[in-house]
Amino acid sequence: MKTLKDILYKVSINAVVGLTDAEISAIQFDSRRVEKNGLFVAIRGLVADGHHFVEMAVDNGAVAVVCETLPEKLVEGITYIEVDDSQKALAFMASNFYDAPSENLKLVGVTGTNGKTTVASLLYQLFKKAGYKVGLLSTVKIMVDDLEYKATHTTPDSLTINKYLSEMNAAGVEFCFMEVSSHGIHQYRTEGLHFAGGIFTNLSHDHLDYHKTFAEYRDVKKKFFDGLPKHAFALVNADDKNGRIMLQNTRAKKQTYALKQYADYKAQILENQFGGLLLKVDDSEVWTRLIGNFNAYNILAIYATAELLGLEKVEILRFISDLESVSGRFQYVVSKEKITAIVDYAHTPDALKNVLETINSIRTKNEDLITVVGCGGDRDKTKRPKMGHIATALSTKVIFTSDNPRSEDPADILKDIEAGVEPQNFKKTLTIEDRKQAIKTACQMAQPNDIILIAGKGHETYQEIKGERFDFDDFKIVQEFLKQLQK
Template identity: 75%
Template structure:
């Protein structure tokens, strides 16, 4: 139970009707969850407007309503607080309700188009191996020490974030590493949190269905660094031209990492094989089980973050050499027939290009590279032909297939993908709408020493069609088909 005025601390209020000295139970922005004595925050979302459900929330027992527009019907005994931005108010209220949990640990946010999950997850494992109690908020899962919780969004809503941070406080967690998505920043889900550091991985084509322009997408990412306190560090990839933009207005300590240009933390790739990477980081060599140029950046980012958070250099390097790849990120298996299957989350043009170029740099060219890829429905359509073009140009054979079509017709999605294929590459492509069948076809086409890349879904263990999620695990399915070939 909390006093309403305490929950509203630091929330800019435009008008108040009623008593803010009320004792309330919980905060909700979903009217279906409201019970007696609760606070309902009416949020204007992309799909629905919470203001339409104020009456429902009050009828279910809400004692207070936080809104951007006062309702026409005011109910006696209910307190109404008008604010300029309900989402921002919700985030500040969530932090207040859970006693500002981000202030009681070192919270580091990771943002960028690609690499967020890998960097955040590897940092979780790095600091766990170093003997600390660590938390993780990621696309794949949420970790509180050794306990795992299911994740539903890259960046959860502000109530969920603060509830888990509070749980981390209760469990004695010292560090938390968190993926920070552009949606999360734009929707104020991270407002009210105190960050000890921010990491920028890279920026490329993604989420333009939501942000409309690349400049808007970039500037939303920048906003995260603008809001970092002077006590934090801002660590950016200096090889990405957008890295410098992130640092323009930050008050945080500016730090850089790079493979190609001068930076505070530099690395050079000495060996790049399917068995791993040999890197020289700031003059010291380290072997990693991770594969590819893009993972060289990820490793350098976690080394830099570890250093900035106080890990001793040699311990940092030793622990990095023990880290394994993240689920669904360049996760591979080699069959008895020497067919290599790689499952990767690459769902943007830049990520797909990185993975394909990594494979092509390692393979001998005596084997074929068969790529299985598609694009999700109800998402940025402009990247679809780019994905098709990259897949066809950098593969020996390509099978275009469904990803998560959601409410779109999968055949129409694949027509968009096929539209980007160059005429000379078209003969290398085929379309198999059913993803299970597409993976099976790739396995049947593969000869010993060939490589199969299954891109787009990575760690996901479902496929979403017309609002229904069915069990679907790329890694599990390709293993089953490769095993059948060996019988």
């Protein structure tokens, strides 16, 4: 247990009502989870305002409350702390409660629109192969060395982050690789963390339902690099015009990587096929099982990061050649009939374009490329017609289907996607709302040597409809249908 005074270290406080010497058993921002001697943090969320539940938190055992507005009714014996931003305060308090765990390992954050999961996950793999104890905080899963936990958000809340970092400390973890989302930065989930480095992959159209403008989305990402300390490194993709912007105000050591222009770390694609990539990295050749131009960037980012963290170049290249692709990222299976099915998380226009261009650069054009794609509900609507345009422009045939409609009507989402299809591509398209039926139809349409791309959900093993999650795994489903064709 920590005293309230210790937990409030570095928190910007406007007012305190009561004493700060109370012993705190746990911090919570959900009033239902507050227990005896707990600290409740009232957060104004997108769905509910924690300030409405202060009384419930006190009834459940809270001895202290952190809030942005003091309640009208103050309970005697309870300490109330008024702050400007509860989320920012929570981040510092979480770090203090768990003894600043990010300072006891080398924490590297990965941000950008696409590639975050791949870069973080492959760095975890590489450092494990190098013999280190490693942590991972990603969209797919959370790893405390060899112990796996289920992930619920790209960047968890600050309490969860510090809890897992504390577990990593206890397990002797030396390096941790973490996805840093724009939501996470904007909501101060990474505030108070001690980063040894930051990686910028790229920036394209996404999350404009939340950030409203592309400039705001970009500037939130930049804020992460602005906050890096002097001893850290800031590694950015120089082929993305936003890479240099990320470096403008950072105090960290500035490093760049690129395929197309001068950079501190350079690579060249020598071979690109379904079996993998042959790359020339800093005058050395390396073969990797990962596929496509976008993965060439990911590999280069991994190489540069490992070198910046002190690994030997020859050793890094050896481990890169042994890396396995991440679940739901260009994950493919080939049937006995030589039909190739690829499952990829591509859920933004740029990611879909990258995957389709990669497939088209490898295929002979004598076969069909059948794309199955949808868009998530309750998310950025402006990207839907762009997804429809890209899918039909770069595929032979396209089946539009449901993704995670959430609270929206799938038919409305599909109309938004269809709006982006140009007249000359109408004949390529088919709309099947039921995702399972859409995948089945793609398998039935496919001839030997054809390629099926199932985009949008990748590693997800569920479909979210009207507040419920149903079991749904694109990769398992396409494997089943391809087997049925063999009978």
